Every structure is written in C-alpha cells, then in structure tokens.
Amino acid sequence: MPNPILENIRRSLERSGQSGSIPLPTVLPARQAGEFDAETGLFMEELRKIGGAAQCLPAGGVSEALRMLVGTEAIHKAVLWRTPGLLELHIPEILEETGVTLVPAGAAPSSLAECDLGITEADFALPETGSLGLFSSPEKPRAVSLLPRIHLAIVRPQAFRPDLHQVFAEARRQPYLVLITGPSRTSDIELTLTLGVHGPQKLVAWIIEEE
Amino acid sequence: MSGETPGYIGFGEYSQHVPHSIPSAVKQATDRFVGTRAARVAEIDQWEELRQIGSDIRQHTLENLDRYLETLEARVTEAGGQVHWASSAEDARQAVLQIARDRQVRSVVKAKSMATEEIGLNHALEAAGIRTLETDLGEYIIQLAGMGPSHIIVPAVHLKKEEIAALFREKLGVDAPADPVELTRIARERLRHEFLTADMGISGANFLVAETGTLVMVTNEGNGRMCTTLPDLHVAVVGIDKVVPDWESLTVLLKLLSRSATGQKITTYTQFITGPRRAEGESGPKEFHLVLLDNGRSRILADPVGRQVFKCIRCGACANVCPVYKNVGGYAYGWFISGPIGAILSPQMLDTQVARELPYASTLCGACAEVCPVKIPIPTILRHLRHRMAQGDEFGSPALPAPVGAAARMTSLALSRSWIYRLGTRLLPFATALLRRDGWLKTLPYPLSRWTSVRPLPAFGARFRQWWKARVRSENG
C-alpha cells in the first residue's frame, strides 16, 4: 500500500536535487579499557560526584554492608531481581534475618511501590560517567530499579565496559536497556537541584571484588 | 494544522511588554546552562570533530530519510510494536484517540514530549474526556498553572517557589511550603498514584534507531521511565526527523546532547526500548504504538537550506546563548518551541503572523551557530527565510507588504548608482541641520524615529571625499 509520507519524502528529496552527497560518517574510536583498579576507582568517583553512593567489597562483606544499609535507611520492605548472582550472595536470607519483608519480583507494581529497597545486578558498568546498564526480563523486572525509594545495584567486575560502544555492541540485540546514572533529579523549580523526583531518591552501587 | 498559542500578539508587540520576571528568570537558567555546557565541552578534546560527525550523521539521515523510516517500521513491527503514520497533526491526534478508544483508556500519564505539544494532543485528549497528566515536574507545574513553557528544558523556570507553592495549595488542596524539596516531594507522591493507575503512557523520543526499531529516551526525573514501564499501553508520538541510522550514531549524538543541553555528561536515565515487553511476567507495557509524525516535515525536506532545521537534537543550547531569546523569553515565539531553533522552525511549519516576524527577530549575531552540537547554520537559515519572504521561491510567494519591497528597490537603486549615493550623502547633513544638537540627532522622522526613540543618531557629517580630493589636488600641485 502506498505510503503518502514516504512518497512526499522521496519527491522532496528529488526536488532538492542535492541529496545523497553525505555518507554516514565513521564515528570516533571507542575508549579502551584501563587497568581494573583504575576503572573501578573512576566509576566510584563519578558516581559520587552525581550524588550516588559507591563502595568496593569482597563477597563476604555483603552481609554486613546489607545489614548496615537496612538499619541506616530504615528498610522494611525490599524486592530483588531473581538472578543467580544475587542468590549466590545470599541476599534473600540476609534480608529475612534482618526482619525485612521480601516482596516477590513478579508482584504488582503497586506492591513494588511500597518497597523501600530494590536490589538489582548491573549488566554493565561504565566508569567515565559512573553509569549502570540494566536489561529487562521476567527475572529482572524494570520496576525494581524504578519504584523503591532506594536502588542498590550489585556490580561484578565482568560488568565493566570502557565505553558506550562496547555496551551497544551487546545491547543492540536486546529488547530493553536502561542506563542509570545517579539518583533521579530535577532543577525545574528555580534551578534548585533536588534529588529523588519520581525515580529512586538514592542510588547505591557495590562493586564485588574478585576473590 | 495546530496553530499559535491563543491570544498570541506578535513578537514585536509582545517584546514591548515583557513582564520583567521572565527575562530575569530565563537569564538565570541560560547563564547556568551556558556555564555547565562550557565545563563539559572543555573536557572533550575532540568536541569540534564530534560536532562535525554529529552534523554529518544528521544530514546523511535527512537525505536518506525514506530508507531509514522504512527500515524503522519493519524493525518496530518485528519487535511486536505497531506503527501509525500521521501526515498531519490531526492524523496524529486521531491515531492516539483511536488507540485510547479501542482500549477504553480513561487516564493518561505523559512524559515530556515536544511532538505532543506541537500537535496539541493534551487538548484533544481532554476534549474526549480522557484525563491527561503531565508528569515531568516543570510540565506538571505549568499544566496546573495553565501556561506555556518559557524555556525548552526548564519550562517553569519563570515561576518562583512561592508561586508554585501557592499553585499547589490552590489546585492540589495541600499545605505546600515554598521549598523546592518539599514541593518536589508533593509532586512525587501525587504522581506516583497516577503512574500506578493510568491506562496509557504517552511519550516522545529523543531518537529512533532505524537499525533495530529502538526508541531512545533521555531523561532525569524518572517519570519517563514510569510512563513507559507501568501502564499496559505505551504510545510514542515522534517526529519523522528523529530517526538515526544505527547505535553507533548514538554514541556521538548522546554525548553531544546531554553536554549541550544541561551540561551533564549523561542524563540520569537513558532508555532503549524495542517494542513491548516480550514475556509474560516481565514488567513493561503489553502494547507499544509508535505514531510517526510528518506535519510538514516531508514538505520542508525539499528546501536544502531550510531542512537543516531537522538536524536539531533539541538540546536548547542555541536558546541559552541567544541575546534576543534571553531578553524576551519563550512566550514571544508563539509556539511550543522558542529561541533560535524556534525562529527557523515555526516559519517553515506555520503560516501565521509569527511565521512572518520570526526570521527578522534576530541580529544574525551567530552565537547560536557556534554552540549548536550538530552545526545547524541558524543565521544562514534565518537569512534564507527572509529571502523567501522577500522574493519568493519555488516554495512560496513573496509575503512582505508591497512598500517594503519598494523601499528595497529604491535603496538598491541609490546604492548601485554612485552619483545618487554621493548626492544623497551631500544632502543629508543639510536636510538634518535643524535637528542637530551637539553633534547628535535626537529625533528623526519615521521610520528612523524607531532608532532615535531608543538612542540618538550621530549627526550626518560626511567630509572624507572632499578631504581626499583636496589632498590629491595639493599633492599634484
């Protein structure tokens, strides 16, 4: 079936007589990965600059850190991604031990909205901007990094990528990706920066050190 | 066709009565963004190369737009989305209304989308009895206030926190203190319930990637994610000019966009959405509709100079440096888009009073072209639009009043014939002798009174030619 918009476009481009002269340019080459400690250092520095919290811990330190987080942030309800990485760290058990109610990942959004804490595992981490990349699936609901008051992201070393180029090379075939850089923010009222608008008010990233 | 803001009085007329609060607030915003942009640009050694690549990507895409749109449609459809083609603003409104009617939508949450403002979508939805809520904080505020945006990025910047608190007290019935953190918290709570119960989420897009049929949204607040994740139905209204060829192009354009717009390296949330959710039990909308909006874009593509306006990635950097925009604010431009980009877009899309004035409301200073991340030659296009209005071309007939054309022809005659020019030069000092005061002319007849009402003109005093002649004579003895 003929499409009038495409027809109009073709006609206009012919009329203008000057089309097709510019080829798609090559973009600048991707940044190369630095040494791992430097990359994680840069990531944490950038995330802190924009109001996020970041630290490096060994896998064994997650339990204590999580207990502390639950205490300082008054966490009553939490939801987490159902990924092997998070289960390996015994996060559900630790939360239950601290008296936090676990809301199932597949629960309705209204239940997720009542959660104080949402825990995910980053698919990507970008050092230059302190950004996290998260895919989506039934085990990795988007709402977990969106609705709760605090978003905690566990970052494994293998999630690190030097640049968007590398992230895109892998993500282009996926149906969904969100890049998260810091807590939600606005300057709409008199240019005053306010953190925590509609998305999470706090973003915490824990980089799990290799054994 | 969607038209001007109701009650629009013309750029010139508006500029005589600009409420003081607007330029002073706008200037605070623009100064802030100019500063943060400069800091981010200085961090990138290859900024000028990036600009050129960004410009070439956009130019290439426009020159091959039909191909890329076809690929985009195929990929979106494969991903399970539905594509609707809207030739006019009315077609776009009808497409959205039809989807809403088919799904018995009663409430809508909207992410910030200039395309939806362009087509006046909110008004159409409200008229159909569908509750439509803007969720971007600035847009939410001006929606409550019933006003238009004063700045592309921070639409409510002209309102003081006291005014916003009063607005919340009046419209929301809450006890609202004049504190941005508290006001934001109130909006967060109010809108959270709306996000969770709305039947449909409407968004725009910053980019549409043809390669995979992916919609890219660049945001900071989280409402964009809410609108496109929580309701079961997601409808995106996007101009056909937003297409980019592939993900590689995004690496350049995303870098250029956030640094140019708000001076951020990257915004808080960048989403890449390809079709509706794929699996039961996954969060995200069940249905995804993409309304591709033409509304004059395909027509404008025929003008090789004017169409460069569609390279625009909506960063607002041009407005932030424009001395005209800073002194009048967004309302003077009479449509959803203001600043230098508005001055070259509106006249090409609309045929209204604003269309006739905007190309002239500029000194052609060139500050905008220096900062445009995709190198749109705005002053060149402004002049080109003036040319089209003065003399007409294959795109339209002359649109200036006859006396202006006559004055131009007379000026041309006087300036191209040396004897007429020199005669005039000799006569002007005599003709204005009586008006001369202390080396200045404080009043002059119309139209030069428009100059002298603002500041005096130096007295006419051309003596160089006589001096030169005398010199030559004395040298030759």
Add this chain to the structure above:
Amino acid sequence: MPTVQLFITCLGDQFYTGTLQNMVRILERLGVEVTFPAEQTCCGQPLFNNGFDDQARPVARAWLHAFSQSSAPVVGPSGSCISMVKHHYPELFPPGSPEHHLASDLAARSFEFTEYLVRELGVTDLGACYPHRVTYHSACHYLRELGLREEARLLLNAIQGLEYIPLQEEDTCCGFGGAFSVTFPDVSRVMMENKVQNIIASGADTVVTCEPGCLMNIAGGLRKAGSNVRAAHIIDLLASTGETA
C-alpha cells in the same frame, strides 16, 4: 611599497570621517600607499541580510566594479562589510559567471583593518599612546565570521599608557543588527542597555570596537544614559599620540 585600496563603508562615510582620516594616516606611516576608488558606495549588506538578493546584486556589482580597477588589496574598518565581500559576494553570483570569478578574486584580497595590520603586515605596535582605561566590545561578524579573536587585544596591549579592562559579556551582541534596530526597537533597546550597563560597570573611560554599526549604537546608548564614557573605533586609539584625548 605595498598599496591598498580604501573601502570606507557607507556608515564610515556618513559618520566617521575622522576615523577614516586616521586610517589613512596610520597606513601611510607604515609605508603603505593608499588609494581611494571614489566610485564606491556600500557593500549591500543591509539588502542582503534582509533577503533582498536581487536588490543586493546590483550594489555588489557596483562594488566589484569600483574595486576591480586595481589589483591591490582592499582594506576596510568594518568586520561585517568585509565579511559580506569575503563570504557572501561569491554566493550571490552563480559559479562560473564572470561576476563570481571577480567576487572570488576580490574576496581573497579584502581585509578588515586590524586583520590587515596584524595578519598581513605583522604589525601590532604602532607607537600609539592613549593613557586611559579602555574596554573592548567584540563585534559579532568581526568575531564569528572573520574569526578575529585576539587581533584587537594585541593592538590595544601595545598602546602606551593604556590600561585594558575586560568587558563583562564582551562578545554578546550589542543589539544593532542593522535593520533589526528599527524593526524590533524594544528588543534592540534592551540589548543595547545591557551592553551600556556592562561598559559603565567596567570602570573604563573608553570603549572601543572594530565595527561602525556597533559604534553608532553604543555611542548613542552611552549618550542616552548620560555617561561620559567615550566610544571610539580602535583606529582612533591607534592614531592617538597621547596629546589629544
């Protein structure tokens, strides 16, 4: 001995005889022979900028005719006029036409005055003396179309006794914009007032620029504001020997 053709510009002709005379004196002191094609009128910029291309062409032709009688370079005291010749004259005539050829030839040998001094003659110190507090307005076309960022400053810095004061929003448009000043006088007014306020706030007693149009606007604005700050073309300071203000 190099020779140049003087392009006095229509505004220079009407209002700035003294500046034009100083331009001649400076060039001759530097050993440059100066000629003046008397047939010249205006570069046609006001018509071109407002889209009257058909009306600008005869004016451009007349200009090209006046200045093509000699092969010497053209020098003028206005960034916008020289930019008109350099960048827009070739655009006005179809490639391959004799006018286009002429325009391209003249475009290549036309210079703004400070551009000629600094870039062509390699001169920044003219032995001038002007013991005053001086600030500088960077004119839009001079800056952005000709790319002249530092030339004026280099020349000012070499003037004996001159104390240079940076101007806040130095490169923000003064609001002249040619016809803009009469088509949108209210916006022009606000822009001019901003510029004047910045100049007064700088504490300088003189403001210089390299553009007769800006000069008219700023001088008028200072006068309207009741200010004693002198607005001058840079040429007048460069010709100054310190004996007169």
